[in-house]
Amino acid sequence: SQTIHQWPATLVQPVGSPLSLECTVEGTSNPNLYWYRQAAGRGLQLLFYSVGIGQISSEVPQNLSASRPQDRQFILSSKKLLLSDSGFYLCAWSWEGEQYFGPGTRLTVT
Amino acid sequence: KQEVTQIPAALSVPEGENLVLNCSFTDSAIYNLQWFRQDPGKGLTSLLLIQSSQREQTSGRLNASLDKSSGRSTLYIAASQPGDSATYLCAVLMNRDDKIIFGKGTRLHILP
Numbered sequence: 001s002q003t004i005h006q007w008p009a010t011l012v013q014p015v016g017s018p019l020s021l022e023c024t025v026e027g028t029s030n031p032n033l034y035w036y037r038q039a040a041g042r043g044l045q046l047l048f049y050s051v052g053i054g055q056i057s058s059e060v061p062q063n064l065s066a067s068r069p070q071d072r073q074f075i076l077s078s079k080k081l082l083l084s085d086s087g088f089y090l091c092a093w094s095w096e097g098e099q100y101f102g103p104g105t106r107l108t109v110t
Numbered sequence: 111k112q113e114v115t116q117i118p119a120a121l122s123v124p125e126g127e128n129l130v131l132n133c134s135f136t137d138s139a140i141y142n143l144q145w146f147r148q149d150p151g152k153g154l155t156s157l158l159l160i161q162s163s164q165r166e167q168t169s170g171r172l173n174a175s176l177d178k179s180s181g182r183s184t185l186y187i188a189a190s191q192p193g194d195s196a197t198y199l200c201a202v203l204m205n206r207d208d209k210i211i212f213g214k215g216t217r218l219h220i221l222p
Contacts, residue, residue, distance in 0.1 A: 032207060043214040044199070051207055059209070090153055097142050097161075097206045101154040 002027035006091050006102040014110055019064075019078040021105050023091030026072065031093040033074040035066055038088040050074060081109045112137045116200055116213035124221045125192060131185040131216045133200030138178045141206055145174050145185050146199045148215070154199065158185070190220045 003026045013019060025031055035047040046059045048066035056066050063082060067075045074091060086109045091102040113136045123129050133143070142161050146154040158167045158174040160183065166175040173186040187194055199215040 034209070044212045046209055049209050057209075088151075092154075094210070097203050098156065098159050099144060099201070099203075099210050100156060101146075104151075104153045106151070 002093070002095070002100065004091060004093055004100060004102040006089075006105055008105060009103065010106045010108075012108045012110060013081050015083055016080050019076070019081050019085070019107070021076040021089055021091075021107075023074045023076075023102055024072055025074075025093045028072070028093070028095055030071055031095050033068060034092040034094070034099070035074065035076050036090040036092065038090065040087070044090070047076070083109050085109050112140075112202060112204060112211050114200060114202055114211050114213040116198075116216050118216060119214065120217040120219070122219040122221060123190060125190060127190050128186065128188050129190055129218075131187070131198050131200075131218070133183040133185070133213055135181045135183075135202050135211075137204070138181050139204065140178065141203045141208070143174075143176055143183050144201045144203070144210070145172075145183075146201065148197045148199060150196075157198075192220045192222045194218060195220045 145157045160176040171188040
């Protein structure tokens with residue numbers, strides 16, 4: 001069966017600090033991978049998606065970036081966090097059109 | 111541009127009632143439609159997936175229907191329980207390798 005891991009589960013970072021969130025998928029190869037953000041009381045916002053290693057599509061211009069160094073690894077990064085980066089970050093993968101989500105990372109920027 | 115709308119935004123019903131959540135989309139040329147559940151502070155759990163060629167899918171007390179021509183899907187929950195309290199999201203996929211488009215969700219509260 002397929003499993004998706006995200007870490008850390010929670011994170012508190014000061015403004016201006018760097019960020020690295022990691023997502024890995026087990027049990028499948030060449031999945032489509034996604035990063036979403038969910039701000040408090042708001043809907044899901046797609047940030048990045050990837051259909052293969054090194055292939056990243058950005059949906060929202062901002063100070064975040066994503067990388068896919070391995071087939072089943074997706075990393076979300078920032079060089080300098082902003083207060084507005086606070087939120088719930090969700091990684092997801094899809095196979096044959098069905099999407100599955102990880103447990104999420106709660107990021108608070110102080 | 112595809113838009114997905116869920117009405118109502120929030121719903122409170124007494125335990126034991128049957129209920130229907132609605133989802134509408136503007137472009138009927140979808141690949142599939144998926145219903146998710148999200149508990150507070152948690153990730154999304156996939157409930158039901160309906161392919162474009164299908165009319166409905168069932169899982170336990172849940173039944174999801176799809177009417178592509180009218181751009182509508184409904185999620186029917188039978189004999190609601192307090193544990194059903196959560197936010198329910200509808201999402202459509204236009205092509206197999208495309209990005210999924212979400213509605214804003216319906217926040218459901220089942221009153222014990």
